[in-house]
Amino acid sequence: MTHVFDEAITVTARPDGVFSATTHPAYDNMVGPFGGITAATVVHALQQHPDVLGQPLALTINYAAPVATGTWDLHTRIVRTNRTNQHWTFTIEQDGHTVSTGSAVFGIHRDTWADTEATRPPAPEPADVAAQDFPDFVAWARNYDKRFVVGGIDDKSDDSTSTLWLRDLPQRPLDYPALASMTDAFFPRVFLRHGTFMPAGTISLTTYFHATPDDLAAQGSRHVLATARGARFGNGHFDQHGQIWGTDTLLATTTQLVYFKNPQG
Amino acid sequence: MTHVFDEAITVTARPDGVFSATTHPAYDNMVGPFGGITAATVVHALQQHPDVLGQPLALTINYAAPVATGTWDLHTRIVRTNRTNQHWTFTIEQDGHTVSTGSAVFGIHRDTWADTEATRPPAPEPADVAAQDFPDFVAWARNYDKRFVVGGIDDKSDDSTSTLWLRDLPQRPLDYPALASMTDAFFPRVFLRHGTFMPAGTISLTTYFHATPDDLAAQGSRHVLATARGARFGNGHFDQHGQIWGTDTLLATTTQLVYFKNPQG
Numbered sequence: 001m002t003h004v005f006d007e008a009i010t011v012t013a014r015p016d017g018v019f020s021a022t023t024h025p026a027y028d029n030m031v032g033p034f035g036g037i038t039a040a041t042v043v044h045a046l047q048q049h050p051d052v053l054g055q056p057l058a059l060t061i062n063y064a065a066p067v068a069t070g071t072w073d074l075h076t077r078i079v080r081t082n083r084t085n086q087h088w089t090f091t092i093e094q095d096g097h098t099v100s101t102g103s104a105v106f107g108i109h110r111d112t113w114a115d116t117e118a119t120r121p122p123a124p125e126p127a128d129v130a131a132q133d134f135p136d137f138v139a140w141a142r143n144y145d146k147r148f149v150v151g152g153i154d155d156k157s158d159d160s161t162s163t164l165w166l167r168d169l170p171q172r173p174l175d176y177p178a179l180a181s182m183t184d185a186f187f188p189r190v191f192l193r194h195g196t197f198m199p200a201g202t203i204s205l206t207t208y209f210h211a212t213p214d215d216l217a218a219q220g221s222r223h224v225l226a227t228a229r230g231a232r233f234g235n236g237h238f239d240q241h242g243q244i245w246g247t248d249t250l251l252a253t254t255t256q257l258v259y260f261k262n263p264q265g
Numbered sequence: 266m267t268h269v270f271d272e273a274i275t276v277t278a279r280p281d282g283v284f285s286a287t288t289h290p291a292y293d294n295m296v297g298p299f300g301g302i303t304a305a306t307v308v309h310a311l312q313q314h315p316d317v318l319g320q321p322l323a324l325t326i327n328y329a330a331p332v333a334t335g336t337w338d339l340h341t342r343i344v345r346t347n348r349t350n351q352h353w354t355f356t357i358e359q360d361g362h363t364v365s366t367g368s369a370v371f372g373i374h375r376d377t378w379a380d381t382e383a384t385r386p387p388a389p390e391p392a393d394v395a396a397q398d399f400p401d402f403v404a405w406a407r408n409y410d411k412r413f414v415v416g417g418i419d420d421k422s423d424d425s426t427s428t429l430w431l432r433d434l435p436q437r438p439l440d441y442p443a444l445a446s447m448t449d450a451f452f453p454r455v456f457l458r459h460g461t462f463m464p465a466g467t468i469s470l471t472t473y474f475h476a477t478p479d480d481l482a483a484q485g486s487r488h489v490l491a492t493a494r495g496a497r498f499g500n501g502h503f504d505q506h507g508q509i510w511g512t513d514t515l516l517a518t519t520t521q522l523v524y525f526k527n528p529q530g
Contacts, residue, residue: 114499
């Protein structure tokens, strides 16, 4: 049986090289699809390209307009292939309009000196943390098992940090598209600061994939520990900085710029 | 007298809408120009565009190949103008080849709830910290007054954090191009970890501009406090996460993916 995530990120390469994708109702957000599933679909498509070099290293995706329900076209371009990395640009087109733009870097993992300086936030084991549901109108969140260690969806805090155990529901071995999606799976930090929903949406997302294929294989389908926090809020925007951890491996770092409107009342 | 930074970021809009720029020897790096001056020139050009909306909010620039000494063409596209923000893509072309790609978001600063959660690193006053020179072959660094509080260019440390007072030399009032440039003014974190130079270069840089025009005016030409650290190093790459602070204002956050080769010996 095909996992719903794999259904959602399915792409078809047309003879002209354009990838065709279709929104999946299981990953709907409040307006348009969940940005994480769009990012995941792009990563999945680039991985299918016959001329791809290596694995995803970096992805920036700009959400210029909501993706409408239905099919969308992904136009990709290999800008340059160097010895160890490859630069891509892409756009997502619907009905003659560009709704997203972005860039990606793929590359070869070479054997070099290595160290991780970031430290994983403390957290009890996933089994010792309660799973939490998002409100029903956030369809995509039903495809994730979410166990908040701090900063849950019903909380209000002066610290915008959320740290949660996260995994696909049903379980699914971690791969690059799934990791891309997870880097957008934090709810907007302003909700946590105000203890309420308000209009908010990601404008631009950048993710660096530190995980090697071996790291992903070691992770399997276990929970990742995801953490994110805002640095400055104001003037209609805030930033979010996050990390996705395996057991003791930093799998990805991510940052995004988010639009928000003041809460009413 | 024109400041050397303004000379370096000068662009000319041709009738076809393409901006023409020229590398400036004062901002040369080891191979090609300093990436910060290229980013600054892009920001400066977009600000000149007759259809620009508001101020820079986000910039991603991908350094696909070194810019060669001489002129380069900046092709820009307004992808979409929303009510409060505007999405751009751009490429830098030389001799029929794309050497850089990127995207930018500009937008309106609206009056909303505001808070800064990040905290400025402690630092003595700039006058109480010694200015430090980079090696002579790093030409661009001579245009910055650099006063390292921790993690200077001659140091070796298990913590890749550099925190420094930074300002243009000679002094120049801070604006968005200057801020963009400063977000790339950290030397590669692997140098600090190994206490030595090695081949390294930025692959992709993303900067979020939190500063409003009022914040920039309040900053004037005083030093900013710049801080950056790597999270994970390995497999030929590392990430860097940084902040640029005014007196108590977070002016910008920045992240970049960097290529490196093992140090010899």
